[in-house]
Structure formats: structure tokens, C-alpha cells
């Protein structure tokens with residue numbers, strides 16, 4: 192049976208999250224193809240990504256103390272938004288009559304935030320939300336690798352008031368947030384150290400880190416080096432200012448990717464536009480670990496569940512555009 196999604200009676204392929212659980216709860220089904228409202232664009236999706244957040248929601252990997260509010264917000268036994276997926280790139284197929292910024296055929300990329308819905312062939316997105324023209328120098332797969340880590344890293348580095356010349360350490364330098372943070376910290380003029388595992392040392396250097404530290408061999412706090420800013424891009428509430436005090440300068444700051452839920456403060460059109468320009472100027476390079484077709488979404492979730500992806504895991508929807 193087709194999942195009800197929006198209107199129109201025409202069907203599309205989508206990944207439905209049938210309940211909270213392991214990757215196998217994701218099933219490819221038919222859903223109603225959405226039709227754009229006056230202020231929306233209908234986007235034909237070419238690529239999406241499996242983000243850490245997708246896996247947290249699918250598996251309901253939420254701390255016990257947050258279970259009740261999280262189930263009320265997300266859905267009691269399964270996600271209320273049955274089509275998961277936060278980021279996408281694609282082409283505008285139809286623009287609502289009040290839409291000014293986009294027209295049919297525009298290549299766009301977007302972050303859907305609490306709307307989800309990117310694991311599908313089509314989505315309708317409000318013109319005013321986090322959607323922008325896509326960077327002109329990259330492919331759809333690459334564009335889908337930017338919005339998740341890019342918007343979070345940009346938000347947290349700015350929140351921490353990163354300044355030129357500062358010594359900055361990015362903990363978890365090889366993930367989606369970490370790879371963006373290394374590149375952005377360099378752009379802001381910082382001297383950047385990155386912490387990652389052995390296999391990623393050379394790769395993190397190529398992103399622009401001045402120094403790389405292997406957390407499997409050495410605790411960065413034992414090197415004697417002090418930082419003006421430490422950004423924990425791994426999160427999950429495992430770190431604190433107190434824990435890292437020894438490695439911070441007297442005025443040094445610590446910030447974690449899990450310090451609150453910035454929502455639209457991070458995920459907005461302005462930040463996607465900044466990331467577009469930085470990408471076009473060669474400052475941000477999208478990092479893709481693996482690419483799966485939509486019908487292998489379960490395998491992609493299994494891989495991301497392991498917690499060691501390098502940058503981003505991209506899903507192609509329909510025809511692959513490059514790879």
C-alpha cells in the first residue's frame with residue numbers, strides 16, 4: 192500500500208521508516224508524490240546523505256532521560272515523519288506561484304531540518320527555508336555532502352567566536368562535522384590541530400590541519416600544547432570544559448557539537464549560501480566516504496551506525512550524476 196505523503200495521486204519511490212529499530216526497519220515503498228504550495232518548490236532529488244542524526248532517530252538512540260519528550264516530539268512507536276533524510280541536492284521541477292528565488296531547472300541543495308523527507312524521489316520545500324542554489328563547481332553527490340556538517344561546524348565555530356591566529360583543536364576531525372570544521376577553521380585563519388584515528392591522519396592533513404594527533408596512540412592533552420578553542424565534533428555528551436581545561440589557554444573556550452540544538456540558527460538559507468560561496472572558491476571541499484544507491488539504504492545505515500565514517504555517506508536517488 193502506498194504511504195500517504197501529500198497530494199496529487201501520483202506515486203514516487205521513498206524510504207519509509209516503519210518503526211524505531213535497526214537499519215532493516217527502513218523499507219522502500221511507494222508514496223504520494225508531493226505537490227508544491229504557492230511558496231514552495233518541488234525538487235526532484237538526485238542525492239541525499241545518511242547522517243549521524245538519521246541513524247540516531249531511526250534507532251531511537253536517545254538518552255533514557257530524554258525518552259518521553261523525544262517520543263512526544265518525534266513519534267511514539269515510529270517517526271511521525273515516516274520518510275527520514277535531512278539533506279539533499281536536486282533540480283527544481285516546479286515552483287509555486289509566489290516563488291521568486293527559484294525556477295524550474297535550477298540546481299539546488301537543502302537541509303530539511305525537522306521536516307525530514309529527503310529519502311525520496313521528490314520533496315516540496317518552502318522557498319524561505321534552508322534551500323539555496325547549489326555550488327556551481329560540484330556534482331549532485333558532492334552537494335549532498337555539504338549541508339549537514341557544514342551548517343553545524345559553521346554555527347559552532349562562530350558561536351565560539353573563532354578568531355584569526357587562534358590555536359584551534361578539532362576533536363573528531365574526520366566525521367561530517369569534523370571535516371567541515373577543519374576546513375572552516377583554516378578559512379577563519381586559525382592554526383588548526385585535528386584529532387582522529389590512525390587511518391585518517393594523512394587525510395585530515397590534506398584538509399588543511401597543521402597538526403594531526405592520533406587518539407588511539409596519544410591523548411592530545413598530554414602533548415603540552417594549549418589551545419584558544421577546542422571544538423568537540425564527536426559530541427554525545429562525552430566531553431566538558433572541565434575535562435579539557437588542562438589543554439586550554441586561560442581564556443580558552445570549549446564547545447561541543449552537542450551543546451544544545453541550534454535548529455534554524457545553524458540550518459538556514461544564509462549559512463547554505465555562505466557554504467556555496469566557500470565551495471565555489473575552493474575553500475570547502477565536500478568529503479565523501481561511500482556512495483550507495485537508494486535501494487541499498489539499509490547497508491548505508493549499517494555502515495554509518497559504526498560511527499567511523501569519513502566525512503559523508505551519500506545516497507544516489509535515481510540516476511547517478513557522476514560516479
Ligand SMILES: NC(=O)c1ccc[n+]([C@@H]2O[C@H](COP(=O)([O-])OP(=O)(O)OC[C@H]3O[C@@H](n4cnc5c(N)ncnc54)[C@H](OP(=O)(O)O)[C@@H]3O)[C@@H](O)[C@H]2O)c1
Nearest residue numbers: 243363365366367368387388425426427448449451452499
Ligand atoms: N547539536 C545538534 O543539533 C546536532 C545535530 C546533529 C548532530 N549532532 C551531533 O554531531 C555528532 C557528529 O556528527 P557527524 O555526522 O560528524 O558524525 P560522524 O561523521 O559519524 O563522525 C564521527 C567522528 O567521531 C570520531 N570518533 C569516533 N569514536 C571516537 C573516539 N572514541 N574518540 C575520538 N573520535 C572518535 C570518528 O573518527 P575516527 O573514525 O577517526 O575514529 C568520526 O570522525 C553526532 O554524533 C551528533 O551527536 C548534533
